[in-house]
Amino acid sequence: MNPQTQAHNEPETIRANPPAGVRERRQRVRVSERFPVTVVSAGGLFRSVTLTGEAKDYDSSGVCVHVPRPLAVGTEVRIRLHLSKSIAPAFRGLPCEFRGRVAAVRKQKAKGSTACELVLQWDRLLPEMVSKAVASYQRKIAVLIALVLATLIGAKWQSLEFFWYAPVFYVYSLSLGLYLVSRFYISWRHRAPVLGTYTPTVSIVISVRNEEHAITRTVETCFETDYPSDRREVLVINDGSTDGTLRVLKDLQKRFPQLQVFSQPPTGKRAAMAAGVLNATGEIITFVDSDTFLFRDALRHIVCGFEDPTLGASAGYTEVENANTNALTGLQEVRYYVSFRLLKASEGLYGCVTCCPGCLSAYRRKYVLDVLQPWLHQRFLGAEATFGDDRSLTNFILSKYRVIYNDLAVASTLVPETWGQYLRQQVRWKKSWLRETLIAASFMYKKHPVAALSFYAASVFSVVSPAMAARVVYQAAHGEPSIFLPYMLGLVLIGFLQSLYFLHRRPSPHWLLGMLWMASALLITGPQTYYALLTVRKNHWGTR
Amino acid sequence: MGDALKKSYALAWLLMLACAGFGVAWGLYGRAYVRRRFFAAPAIPESARTESQFVAILIPRVRPRSQKYALSSAELAKLLGGLKASGHVTIGLDDVEGFYSRGRLLPPKALLIAFSENDPRGYALSDRALKRFGMRGVAFIRRTAEEAGDEHRQHLTRHAISQMRLGGGWEFGWAAEPAPAAASAAGEGRALLDTDGLPRPLRHPELYPLRFAASEMGLNDALDDPRALRMLALRPERAPEENVLIVGKTWPRAAELSDDFRADGVGTDWIAGWGVVSMRHRRLALLPTPRHTSAGVFLRGTEKWRDATVEFVLKRYQKEFWAYARLRDEGGFVRIGARDGFWYVEQKAGPSLPVNMLARAPIAEGSLPASVRFVLKGGSVLVYINGRMQFGRALRLSPSVDRGRVFLGVYDGRARSSLAVLTSVRAAPLGDVWITTRSDLRREFDEGRLEALRDEAVYARALSPRWITVSSDGGVLVSETQGVLVRSMAGFYACRLVPAADAGELASAVLSREDGAARLSAGLAAAVRTLNASGLNLRLRGDQAGRPETLAFLARLRDGLHAQRAELWVTLDEGGSPPPALSRAADGVLRPSGKRRQSLELLEDIRSSAAAGPAPATVSLQPRSARQTVIRAQWEPAKTK
Incomplete structure (x- = not known):
């Protein structure tokens, strides 16, 4: 069970002299959670009974289900449900079928009603059955992934036949394929730092501007982490908010007296972060966005590895909080997942993460102080750099130290819910990527060759791929579609591969997105890359 | 910690950069270098260039396995192996261009192998086969991948083209006229191929000095227009062995063809032109298809025939039947045929000229099946029907009707009403045979000798009676015995008259002295003048031929004869190859063929007996440089862009 869930649920009151099955249940942790369940009794096609009900509570040995009519005690049943967040947060929504039997029946008191509560006992312990179901599910997805991989490799293998006819094109095509496929292997090899006893002092720095609706929960989750409170401090830098953010912060200070709030005129996020660093006292600075909510163990995990003085920064994993709002947010859930678990993990294996996200990242304060001034006053092409603060700071640290990724340090964040917000965000990210890639290119060759080569290759692909796509579309539109289908097939396969990767770890319907x-x-x-290139000198604050 | 580059990382980078550098070098130069160095076709030495004709073949698509309209790679390998084993030597467009522009000769059995597909895989398979047998190929492409805008799987890229060219195994031309800007993509390929055989109008014809058309024939020689060359399109449904045979038969046929159609089906000796051509049950039937008015069949290997003999047995005909000889694409021919109860002999001197009748004779009732033979000799044709010479004389032909193929056809103005059935066909090029005598002709010509003379004179190029005697001291005596008979025979059978002079008894001291040689030379020239002959046939012993004084004498004599527009021929009494200097000192060299009939002796031209194909009917009096001028005149230099 997820320890986080345990803290959110109170155990039920237990009657005296309970029935035998219930007595056993009392010895396990019971979770009260309502979710739909279908109970099918054994008896073959024509004699089985299907009851649709709602689970009331469960534990590792059984579940109590409210159904329209009773079944005989001892009846063998199959229980169909979708895993809830409390049962298996990583695999919530996965449809499962568990076997059990009716241990007890509690009839309702209402007259004339046949509704009752069935106490069903699992055949095996719930965690064991969940593990088995998850493993079976993952095996099936893994087979699909293997098939898609084989198709992709087969398509690329065919390219070898034509390699010497257009070597430049096929070097691009094959290396792109190799790059993408290798991410799966390299990320699979990635392991998060082992959770130890190292507990340095941590300063959580939150820069906020006009986030009155989200800041409360952000601050709450910071204080609800299981990190020793005497070794943790929380600082919020209000960067000239014009809404009720400051009022909210004042209210929060009443609830959390340790909360430190600093206000400054609207100077920009970078200045706010710098102010936080200067005012912080902890050895480790953890930057958290103002619309990001930490998981309970996030802090403990993110500081893992900092015993090593060569480590300069660590990036955590960020989920999408509002994934179910609409298709756009669901799309971003997949994107975040793939981007963190695949790309960042690949970088992290070699200590070369190129961007510690502003949502959740940790830096060694000493090293940040060393680069604070140049970072704060960074200029690019004659213009002041006011966006891409996280990527920029990562670059400063990465130039001398290692930067890792820890996928056990988890937070969730709110993502843009409209296409306008999303596209503006992407342009901003593209601009910062362009700028910082050029800077990182000057020192990346000193890093591990695989990481360096991947970096340079990814940089080239990011610039060339949109042009290649445009060329294909142009040719197809002008009556030369022969390249279009293979190209689209390749894209579909890659997209399918990444979606299946998401589905492998998260049985969410968003995978199709x-x-x-x-x-x-x-x-x-993709084409935004060129727009970003042309407007790289234009800078402004603003996330949404 | 820190930003220093680790040694191991530096080594790794060096290794990666070295691999990348090697890959670039390999891709740009290495592969081509290896191809050129180890797998290129051997260079053809200048001394091996002695011929003035070549065959061009067009290979269809090549695929890994057998497919419709395509050769498999195994079949291609068999085909190329068979061609190499039969002595063919591959040439390229540069050889063809040099041949037509500068008169640079070609090797014997020169073969231009062309491919006309766009799929790079086909070229990969073809290249493998060409490498294996050390052969060259020419690729005629429609457009490059860059022009086509595709993803390099359906057309060759410019990079591929440049690499194939650098590798030394390939040259490039166009199968469709490219845009001028794209013309340079294939390295300014200046050859065009009309794959369907139909020449299309070009926007810039001046850019393409070589133009090929796919057809059933592929032989090209010096007298062909380089903008109207032929390329034999091989059929993939035929077995490789059959295709090798067909290529072999595309060369000028030197041997006689005798076909009585025992084998069913149109064999490799014939090319079905159009209509229904049926060869089975020991007869050849020609019949137009519905809605068409004619049908015809060509004899393979006869495109360059000049002098030949063609015989056929016509069993039956309806409307019109014609047997053509010296048929050219430009429209000239001579033909003999049956129409409306008459035998006709007709000729057409050029494309814009009408057909004119040379002679006709009624077809006697009951004379079919009729055996018809016509002998083309120089500017004349002799016609025999059922063994009897027709028209009382050789018929004179227009000088422009000088060479072409043999073709049999039927025709009528109404569709499907003509028909011809033949039971046998025989055709052979005319050899260079001369008739001479071992002794003089003082004795009366008996019937046997006359019969022998008539029979041989039909096929002989010249009559060479012993009318001139050379004494040991260099004296010359002329004695025109049986002059009327011999002259009439020469005229009747269109033979040249070149009297023979036996100098076997001549003392070598005579030729060693200046005055002796001069006197003898003048005497022989005067003898030829007196006899009003077209030349002199001087008979020498083998040991005389190689002496310097003999060669000097011959050169002087030849000059003297040329001044009076006569030729000098030399007959060597002993076998073996004549010294090269002798071939240069005389207009021709003969030797006894070993055949004798009655008192007649048959001589053969040493040059034509050694050559693979028929020699020209007459030796050109033009010097070699002038002959090259003839070739060059057909070559129009490409205009610069």
């Missing part, structure tokens, strides 16, 4: 993400990357955000 991964294909939509590929399409948007091809048609919209």
